[in-house]
Amino acid sequence: MGTIIGYLTGTEWHIYVKIGCIILLILIMVGLSATILLENRNPIKAVAYILVLVFIPVLGLIVYYYLGRDLRKKRRFTLKGSKDEVLFAKYWELQRPFIEQMQVELREQAGNKQELSAMLLNTRQSILSKNNQVQLLINGEEKFPAVFDALRAAKHHIHMEYYMVSADDVGNELTEILIEKLQQGIQVRFLYDDIGSDRIKDIPRQLKANGASVYPFAPVLVDFYLNANYRNHRKIIVIDGLVGFVGGINMDERYTNNGKHNTYWRDTHLKIEGDAVNILQLQFLMSYHYCSKKVFPFAEPFFLKSALTGNCFTDIVASGPDSEWPVAMQSILMAINVAERRIRITNPYFIPTEELLTALQMAALAGKDVQLILPYKGDSFIVQHAALSYLKPLLAAGIKIFFYTRGFIHAKTMIIDDNLAWVSSVNFDNRSFYLNCEIGALIYDKEVAAKLNNAFEDDLLCAIPVQETRWNKRNVAKRFMDAVCRLLTPLL
Template structure:
């Protein structure tokens, strides 16, 4: 028997592999998930023995999601009840706010019914272009904190900018300021020395869903991709800029990093606070105390209407994707969209095609060179169908563009953490600010048009005649796109 096993070990392993693969295929079919995603998993399981099983058990299993995020959803509901009395906003006539929005009012209605995405009215915002601008403002605000600092980041490293930020919060904590830090265990990298310093300074820090080998799980599912900073419940930050030297153009980086972040002062910060608290309650072992100081009265009469849209595997609806889709469908003049990864679902592709064909000026800005080979070619696989419909596709060539923004018709814009891909729409935790304001939309539009000066517009005929090798790479990457 032992001799037989030794002589046929690979055959036995292969049979065992396909028994597990068949079981996995049956499980996938019974889930009735997206057909393209189903086919992608089945192809990987059949044509890539052993490797296919690793991919499926790392990325396709739902038992962890069901167990963990059912618990998080319950926690969210409890937090909603606890903070509901604090989410009281100064009332203005809804009609006064929505003047000039036309059909964009549907966007507000889409999320307004959700107790997690109320429309906030008394806000002022600053659109922050690039990490160096974001950190200048953020570090100033952190130094001025008087009550609490709440930070939630996908990437935070103790490099130059990260150490400067963490040194400030350590000093504030020693002064008696409450500091809470939630960081994603896959995206972030903090040394044991820095963790010891945080601990000794009284900073509460917790990793989001710890993993054993973070360096080997860069694309593992259900990561917290949000970037949130809250100071005293009055000032909030959200956008694409993580805490790392890679995001700061200080001369030390080999590549120019173009990104966009948002600073909010006003009522919308209360909603950011709510989402921070639900995550904190999920990642910590003890019940969270909801303090009145987390939701101070905002003595400010701003004129920027904002909704905070959050999405993740614990939400019933893909809120951010639906908001983007609704904005595209209701555009009349133009759609200017920036994303580092363009691997969307068929609904977004079709909506952009239709908008362009009916005369809307649709411009898409993506990086010329990506930080991911497979994401680059998966993105490229979607471009020909857009170009054919008249969409103008521009590729940023000054460096890497990481901004995630959309501006429509001078009245609506969004800045946040959500990429246009399956991972952001359905797998990771994301958060965007939806802004209903003419001035801010025009400002973001001007940033977009400035970025086009450092971009090349793809010619449809030239693109259609690209090499067969390029098309083959795109077709290969496209097979993996539902899993990216």
């Protein structure tokens, strides 16, 4: 009898433990759901996290802990934001007379240029400049020779901030050049994202051994999937305060199409000379301060007044998880809204926000020629299928969509009419707009816009149009997969 009673007591004990665990799990889910609601998130994103918590409780807790908590963002970036404000205030005070005079001149010269008048944002994340020279660089075949030549010509300092640096043909040549410049006494400051640069291998150690200041952005100790948010997706180079590079091309040999890889990579970058380089320098300084807790002076030769003259208006747009507003998305929206005739967009990860989706549909319905080039085959199964789910309403509005078939199109560009060009690191998704550090350039120049239009025309030769009638007849299995992947877009 005692054995039976003991057995029953043990069974009851296990039942009580299970009930207690279930109650605890329910309380945690209710508490987290309330927290998500109180954060006043985007309703779609909030519902997505709550559904994951309800239907896949344990996995949902893990997903929310590592990907969904704004607390991690606040803890990591609130202090960075406040320090950035201090640095920016110092820069603004030193440059105020020049900047204010330049803005007066820009407004006077803008005249009836609707797109220019609309884009004078004048915020910490978007400062317009006038005296610039901008060169369009197509693929690694054009970017890397231009970059390496500029690096070899450096006289005082080299600043680099990159999402991806790989120890391959490109990364190794870069390392050799930087070591050579270090041995000549040139200052080298080098930032790389600790997740994006997973193939960087021994490059940081080599550069440090030769005197470079090298820092990973947001270093991680565990797997990618646990640290996917809040990465530094920028690609910035500043040389001697005179020359800057920005765009979508990482430091990786895949972009050279050298025959070692099966996929052809199509991308776009910029070489900039002029006053806009100061803004690239300022953005690098704020990232460098965050990673190293060090600064360099707001003085020559780091910050220079350009000797160039002209009307190549250039607006360097920076955004990140520490930004008060999603400036990159807002800049794209403003550009779309001021288009008078045509909008051309190329992007590899097209998961637009509702604001962007509506803006593109309205532009097409208003009779503007809206054209999109997207990859025929992406490098992410979920992202690719999620992107496909957006095509039907775009096609219904009269937007022309083309699939690039030569390889993988990684360019993040936009051309408005024949006046405004956009080249950046910014993807059309929540991650770029809200979670990652991004950088781009808006160029108000007919010549640059014409060259980017020519590149777009060349890409169309390697693309196939998406026919609305045929697209709407795709089989149910494909459409179902697109719809399922789209449910995950608020979390991507």
